[in-house]
Amino acid sequence: MLYQNILLIDDDPDDIDLLKVAIACIDNKKKCVSAGNRTEALKALHSNQLPDIIILDLALPGVIGSELLGLIKNSSLTAKIPVVLYSSHNKELMEEIAKPFIADHYISKPNSFQQLVDSLKKIF
Template sequence: MIYKNILQIDDDMDDCEFFMDAVHEISSAVYTGIQNPLEALEKLISKELIPDVIFLDLNMPLMSGFEFLVEIKKQEFVKNIPVIIFSTSQFEEIKTKAQNYGASGYISKPNNFDELKKILTHYIA
């Protein structure tokens, strides 16, 4: 599936800028980055944000990515928005847990900008 309206939820501003730069280099997709998962959840529930896909970090303060997945799946309006985990963790049990919590996919964060662009071309128009 190719997405044109992207929401990234990640508490690391540098990771968000890295991701945003990659998105802008490969597409004209609309990018929104939010560092606070609670704020993102509120904006999704209130329909202030209506993304085609959410790229979600797992390790965040205030609310983990797993907690976010649990909460978003309770919300009728937003529960069907695909959530792709974008995390540094590469453990298979974490990937399986993410899938069990309703994630649509899992990407291990690459350190290389060109690798990130290559990965994102599968998702972003």
């Protein structure tokens, strides 16, 4: 199945836990690794096991999410890894913030757990 190794980049442990549970509801064989800041994210991206997909929160402390997206998309090592922007912003605002590094997918933080699962199902 597509996207078995997932990197979750978010500084909020509750959001990480929610994403992990939602992903497990879709397929409990998917492996999720989390990074809470830029340093952890870059370390994970330079490990031996590259993710199949990245879910990136745009609001990370000390770094603009679009800057990290740019680092991912400008690296020959990680440029082809799909990135899902995950934010409380709507898709249009996420697209504006992320210019010129277009993400592959956008998920606005949903109002319900089921909405999150449904959004992730569309991607997976």
